[in-house]
Amino acid sequence: MAQTLARRELRLESPDMQAARAIPSQGAIGAGITIRNVVKNYGAFVAADRISLDIEPGEFITLLGPSGSGKTTLLNLLAGFQAPDAGEILVDGAPIQNVPTHRRGFGMVFQSYALFPNMTVAQNVAFPMRMAKMDRATSDRRVAETLEMMRLSDHAGKLPSQMSGGQQQRVAIARAIVMRPRVVLMDEPLSALDRRLRESIQIEIRELHQTIGSTILFVTHDQSEALTMSDRIAVMDAGHIVQIARPAEIYRRPQSRFVASFVGESNLIDAQVVGRDGRVLTLRTPGGQVFEAQSRHGVQDDRATVLVRPERITLHDAPVPGSMPATVTSALFLGEVLRIEVVLDDGQTLLIRCPDIAGRDLPAVGARLNVGWGAADSWVLS
CATH class of the missing domain: 3.40.50.300 (P-loop containing nucleotide triphosphate hydrolases)
Incomplete structure (x- = not known):
């Protein structure tokens, strides 16, 4: 051969x-x-x-x-x-x-x-x-x-x-x-x-x-x-x-759900559009949590799928504006990064990857924490 x-x-x-x-x-x-x-x-x-x-x-x-x-x-x-x-x-x-x-x-x-x-x-x-x-x-x-x-x-x-x-x-x-x-x-x-x-x-x-x-x-x-x-x-x-x-x-900025899922790890969140300001949409999850995301062309439908990459999600010990309460379901130490899975109160599962920082402990399964991201950290798929 x-x-x-x-x-x-x-x-x-x-x-x-x-x-x-x-x-x-x-x-x-x-x-x-x-x-x-x-x-x-x-x-x-x-x-x-x-x-x-x-x-x-x-x-x-x-x-x-x-x-x-x-x-x-x-x-x-x-x-x-x-x-x-x-x-x-x-x-x-x-x-x-x-x-x-x-x-x-x-x-x-x-x-x-x-x-x-x-x-x-x-x-x-x-x-x-x-x-x-x-x-x-x-x-x-x-x-x-x-x-x-x-x-x-x-x-x-x-x-x-x-x-x-x-x-x-x-x-x-x-x-x-x-x-x-x-x-x-x-x-x-x-x-x-x-x-x-x-x-x-x-x-x-x-x-x-x-x-x-x-x-x-x-x-x-x-x-x-x-x-x-x-x-x-x-x-x-x-x-x-x-x-x-x-x-x-x-x-x-993937153009479809397939590209978002195939290239890199992804969190895909289905949400309702409740506001528009140019390329920035305000959305609400099924559990009532409100967040913002960027859009390429502006979505005309009332519902959208939003991509949030795992490394763009931040962890907070206490609630901060725009954060959502979540429960840890898995936490792995991978050396340079921590791989954490959480579930929001509405049942949405999120994958989080964050750098290993001195003094940061790996959260225990079942621990309660808050997660969040900004409009620039998320992307509405067309």
């Missing part, structure tokens, strides 16, 4: 095209990508339902969504592994849906490292250069630069079996970018790594993107990866892009 993926990855650009195309200088930007009304069906199942997406040259876009949302299908359509049933895909304004995979000139990184086991790190990275018939001096220079970027210079003579999983994935990334492709496609490349290693390589990929300037399309179901690495996130569900925006906008 790994060897098959390696062959598929390394055929992305023919030797003739690789040799003919001069390698861009370091820092050159990538290609602009336009996806227009793309459809892909598998029998009765619609994997991509008239998807449209514009990606700026050199942008880092993450496709984020649950299994079956269409993110890998969209990546495969862009790579040329599958053909769309309708719509078109353009790179720098030129349609590519009829261009074979090996002529698109994209770099590819898979979850499987797909390294050649009998080649050293340097030989694995140099393989695309060798297939392109690059001269030895150019190849050696480019390989050395790329290994330095990926912090692999000290491992150039090792075989893949002598390296950790994280190091092997760095080699796979180095091989994908050694030709400085206009576009790099990454299909959940970090999912097999442990948490600490994932976080480390996330930062390295982000720094790499800023260095080489290729357009990157990154597929993941991990929300923390998407928030950490992306210029913009396209959240997908059931073959649609349901929201695309910068990470902070996706997290703080």
Whole structure:
């Protein structure tokens, strides 16, 4: 399987095209990508339902969504592994849906490292250069630069079996970018790594993107990866892009209940609208508690769903204006944060995450306290 993926990855650009195309200088930007009304069906199942997406040259876009949302299908359509049933895909304004995979000139990184086991790190990275018939001096220079970027210079003579999983994935990334492709496609490349290693390589990929300037399309179901690495996130569900925006906008101002629930932990409160003042609504919970929340366009209905992120809720030992009485149902010490669940007197359950502060004790289950938040800490979903 790994060897098959390696062959598929390394055929992305023919030797003739690789040799003919001069390698861009370091820092050159990538290609602009336009996806227009793309459809892909598998029998009765619609994997991509008239998807449209514009990606700026050199942008880092993450496709984020649950299994079956269409993110890998969209990546495969862009790579040329599958053909769309309708719509078109353009790179720098030129349609590519009829261009074979090996002529698109994209770099590819898979979850499987797909390294050649009998080649050293340097030989694995140099393989695309060798297939392109690059001269030895150019190849050696480019390989050395790329290994330095990926912090692999000290491992150039090792075989893949002598390296950790994280190091092997760095080699796979180095091989994908050694030709400085206009576009790099990454299909959940970090999912097999442990948490600490994932976080480390996330930062390295982000720094790499800023260095080489290729357009990157990154597929993941991990929300923390998407928030950490992306210029913009396209959240997908059931073959649609349901929201695309910068990470902070996706997290703080989701456009739907699905996005609010999928990206980050969330408290969703159903309440009655009792007042409006521009973008600020006054709402009342079923238990009669009144609070304020911000709204994007102004809600015309009498009822609304309000998002309050767990870290935006504050705890009070005694009642303060705008606070609500609650009972602790769960309290966990997680190191840097405390994770507390409470239930309001009207039965609404809230999750709270607050930093571990010296002198703050973990509340006991059954303890009574007060919780609150401001209008800027909550968001009315459209």
